[in-house]
Amino acid sequence: MTAPWVAVDEYQILFRQAPILMMVLDPDLRIVEATDAYLQATLASRERDIGRPLFEVFPDNPGDPQATGVANLRASLRCVLRDRIPDSMAVQRYDVRTPQAGGDHFETRYWSCRNVPVFGPGGQLAYIVHRAEDVTDFVQQPDPDAGTPAAPALADLLHTELVRRSQELQETNQRLRDADASKSAFLSRASHELRTPMNTVLGFAYLLTVAGLQPPHLDHAEMIIKAGRHLLALLDDILDISRIEAGQLAVAMQAVPAGNIVTEAADLVRPLAQVRDVTLHLLPPTERTTIAADPNRLRQILINLLSNAIKYNRPGGTVTVTLTRHGPLVHLTVTDTGRGITPEGLTKLFDPFERLDAPTAGIEGTGLGLTLSQQLTRAMNGTLTVTSTPGHGSRFTVSLPAATATTGEPNPPAANNTAAPATRAYRDPKQILYVEDVAENRLLVQDVLAHRPSITLTTATLGTAALDQAGRHPPDLVLLDLHLPDIPGEEVIRRLRHDPATHHTPIVVVTADATQHTTGRTLAAGANAYLTKPIDIPLLLNTLDSLLDPETG
Structure with a gap:
């Protein structure tokens, strides 16, 4: 049986006759389309108003000096244009104009609205969908005791209070959005200002390391690179945490071979383990297991956990990685034989910049690795848990969903661009x-x-x-x-x-x-x-x- 479908030229008919109040704006805030229900509710006309600027069609009531409809709607639309995310508006009064022979007349209306961005194939903001609900009847509903002399005044008072509270809520939300935008702008600026001088430091230090320097000068250049990368790692962690808090961190979920990702992470930390005299044990899984995860983020989490397990271990200690599956979840567990963590320390282990006794023990770190690992795990629909016994080591477990038939295929591995540059001539200048x-x-x-x-x-x-x-x-x-x-x-x-x-x-x-x-x-x-x-x-x-x-x- 052939699946039902709708012809392309019929979508406009379906949209216009949909029983919802919806209007479509372009980025210049011109009305490009609207449902019949919206036009009827707002007393607008398709022939007269489609294609015109929004606030030319829907101005404030000139007879109401306290009118805030245009200002509030404009502020919401600016948020959508700037932040590229939906914005909900509080219930508010926004009178609609009724053209009459003797001049325009305005009817009192109350609305609950939401503005949603629509993106084009190149990621650009193409339209804004304005969804409205006319709540005038709700706000102005008659009081059941309207027979009493004080009822009309009480009803007016309740209506005024409802609108006032809604307006206060909207203003509070706007302040929160402005504060969040200011934080994002600050982090972006801080990232730029810190990365600009680090480009000079790390760039020339790298060129020195491949220019034939001999010890101890080669060692000094490598120390500069190590310190600079540590600063960049701290900056990247701060930016990642900020993105997660703002809901802006994208994760590319794929079917990730768990054993491969464990091996890759272990290979990256193996030099650190050798320096600290710590042995890595990778126990093979009982079956070929794939995890629904972002491979780069999962590798980042495992590197953080393995690095901590090595740094906080004892000389001659071990770090063991196990991989098990229980039902729909896959558990990656990193166990060490280090100093362990006290019950008090466990309560603040995932706090940003919390390093417990690491500074006094001379252990390097930023105090952001576990915070970021926990939030990255949550972003991939998983959990990060820890158990520890002081003096006997710690156990960190990352639990993530097993891959299913609908999970995306893994991407091919990225090329390794870390080798020293080779001189190469092109065929043409x-x-x-x-x-x-x-x-x-x-x-x-x-x-x-x-x-x-x-x-x-x-x-x-x-x-x-x-x-x-x-x-x-x-x-x-x-x-x-x-x-x-x-x-x-x-x-x-x-x-x-x-x-x-x-x-x-x-x-x-x-x-x-x-x-x-x-x-x-x-x-x-x-x-x-x-x-x-x-x-x-x-x-x-x-x-x-x-x-x-x-x-x-």
Whole structure:
């Protein structure tokens, strides 16, 4: 039997006749569509009002100097445009206009509304769906004791109080949203300001390590890299926790072979175990087990747990990883023979920056690993639990759902870009335009590109100068910082894509802004790749090879 379906040209009919109050706006807040029910409830007209600006169709009542309908709705829509998430509005009064021969007349109405973003195929915000419910009858319902003289006044008082409380709730929610937006802006700015100098520190330190230095100077350069990466790890953990709290951390759930991910994590911490004289035991699972998880996040959790189990262990101790399945859950357990944790310590173990007695014991760490691991596990629909006996070690268990037939297939492993850069010549000479206002960053990239003698590097410190230069002498590739003194990097991308001379020119963003929101927005604007500072030098070179000389890259 053929499945039922609806013809494409019938969807508009279905939408318009749906028994709900719904309006569709474009990003410029023009009305592009509405259900018949919405038009009827708001006393609007399809022929007269579709295509017009929202607040031109629905102005405030000029006869009510206290009217706040336009201001409240505009604020909600701005939140949707800015944050790209739905926004619910409190019950409020918003009178509707009834055109009459003697001039406009306004009817009192009360509404409960919700505004929802709709995204296009490239991730851009394409529309806003405005869903409304007319609650006028509820707010103005007659009092059952209306026969008493005081009833009308009491009913008016109750109506006024209801609207006032709803307005207070909306204002409180707006303050909370503003505070959250301020925190996000601060973290984004802090990330940029910290990553910018670390790009110079780690970049030149890396070049020193591959330049033939001998001990002890090579050791000193490696210490600089180690300290810098520790600072970046702390920054990344803070940003990840912030994203989780804001509900903005995306996890890519896949069918992950549990044994493989345990082996990968153990291989990464094995050098630490050898230095600390700790033995790793990986007990094989009783069956081939797959977990529904984000492989990168699960690996991050296991590395945190294994690193802690090693650092807090005793010389000659052991760390054991077991893998078991009970019903729909898979349990990954990391057991150590270390000092253990007191009952008091267990109560604050997952608090941010809590390191118990680690500082006095001289154990390195940031105090964020367990906090982040717990929240990442929750984001993947799992739990992280711990039991411990002082003097006899600790046991951490990550419990996650087993993969099912509907779980996504695993992605192929990422290429390893950590090797020292090799010098490579392209088949043809290439020219790169690097748009960057920080002199140290320009010098670093210039030194890095010594490993690609086929490339000629030109630079620009301003976005407008770069656009003029690219228009007159189109480069083979543009390296672009997003934070420029004159215009935003995203505007540079848009103009490059609109100029026929650079429409197809590859654009690689190299920025200190590591936020996911900026990454997605920039790639949607037309960038080919997005690299964050401090620059991963092998990754930068591999990216350039793939875009400039793919057959030999």
